[in-house]
Amino acid sequence: MHLSSLYRFPLKSAAGEALQQCASDALGLVGDRRWMVVAAGTGRFLTQRAVPTMALLQAHWDGETALRLTAPGMQELLVAVPDAKVMRCVQIWSSNAVVPDAGDAAAAWLTDFLGQPCRLVYLPEDDGIQVDLDYARLGERTAFSDGFPFLLIGQGSLDDLIRRVGRPLEMLRFRPNLVISGTEPYAEDGWTRIRIGQLAFRIVKPCSRCVIPTLDPFTAERDPDREPLNTLLTYRKGKGGVFFGQNLIAEGTGELEVGMPVEVLE
Structure with a gap:
């Protein structure tokens, strides 16, 4: 095996x-599922279950400093790993977390591609969900x-x-x-x-x-x-x-x- x-x-x-x-x-794997898209109003996580076009989002871990986003019809966007200046409360299933928000440029890019108001958030290794x-x-x-x-x-x-x-x-x-x-x-x-x-x-x-x-x-x-x-x-x-x-x-x-x-x- x-x-x-x-x-x-x-x-x-x-x-x-x-x-x-x-x-x-x-x-887990370094860089695996460290980023998440959430609804702008509620902070609830978004997935392909409700937003199938998320499957067309390409997100590449760029070292430990940034995320590189590409999608059909969109210009590439490099999103720096955010600091803790702007924090956002998010929900994933029954768990809640307060995590850094990745900023307005990433939110606008994802909102444009997915067709609904959303934000991008990041989970530092030192945090994590039990x-x-x-x-x-x-x-x-x-x-x-x-x-x-x-x-x-x-x-x-x-x-x-x-x-x-x-x-x-x-x-x-x-x-x-x-x-x-x-x-x-x-x-x-x-x-x-x-x-x-x-x-x-x-x-x-x-x-x-x-x-x-x-x-x-x-x-x-x-x-x-x-x-x-x-x-x-x-x-x-x-x-x-x-x-x-x-x-x-x-x-x-x-x-x-x-x-x-x-x-x-x-």
Whole structure:
């Protein structure tokens, strides 16, 4: 088994970056989901669930100093990592945070592209959001993810789903950080702890899926047949949702690189 793909999503619900290597820190992959778009009036987070065109936003982590934004029909915008001069209260699911606002230029750019008033905010590594204590230890934090620092999917699981649906599907529909090859379909469901290179992880919760995988990550168009969600409903439905992939918490920090061996510890 080995790490076959590594993805980072600098801006929550925007397009992802395929990486060859990346360090991890206390919140997950360095630069992963450290930025988020929120409604200007309420501070509530925006995602592709309600704003499909977010899939066309390209957000590139530019060192540790800036975010580089591009989108169809828009001029590139470089957004500096904001300081704490202007803080904004934001909401992501049931969690609230007070985080730096990235300024009026970024807000105007995103408002223009997305067609609704919004703001861009940033989460410093020293902050972070406590992971649900039903699955994590006190002090284990994540960035602006839907709940956990890492998402893992086995390539064999996607290959099986593709066979069932009967047409190609991009792994990016499911927005994982880590893709593992060399396993049977859904082998990850039975793991408790793994090690990738020198970094150990706990597998803490199956990932429940929403409508985002029905969105083509390159065109932002919804699948008229609601695939692959409808197929997942036939065999991956459980208590609390439809599950595909596993949420992970790292036991420490380290370097990850495509090709690293993967070992099941428990």
